[in-house]
Amino acid sequence: MFRNALQPWHLVLVLVVCLLVFGSKKLPDMARSLGRSMRILKSEARALRSDDARPDARTDTP
Template sequence: MLQNIGFPGLMLILIVVLILFGPSKLPELGRAVGRTLHEFKSSARELVSENKDDGEDSKDIVKERKDVTEKSPA
């Protein structure tokens, strides 16, 4: 859906936003959008790093189990 907007559609959206909120509110809206994107990106990075850490922990557990089974005389 967003692939078909193009430059004219984007300009129309910006004009409508300008009419609705006025020029004095646009900087505030821009800052709010920027803060929201920043928080979203940092949360996404945090989740990805947690998943990587969990994956490494499970690999360590698998290695320990292999070592134990290789050493057992059964």
């Protein structure tokens, strides 16, 4: 039923609708803020992974 549901023209249609809804002036700002948010999310995820990989110094002392 959903075979080949996402065609290239679907993406073009979504982009045109976004352009009409948000306007051409706001789209670059939105993309920039999304990129910043993704960078922050990735750095926080790396920090959490590195914290989990490091043994805690307080648990080694009696």
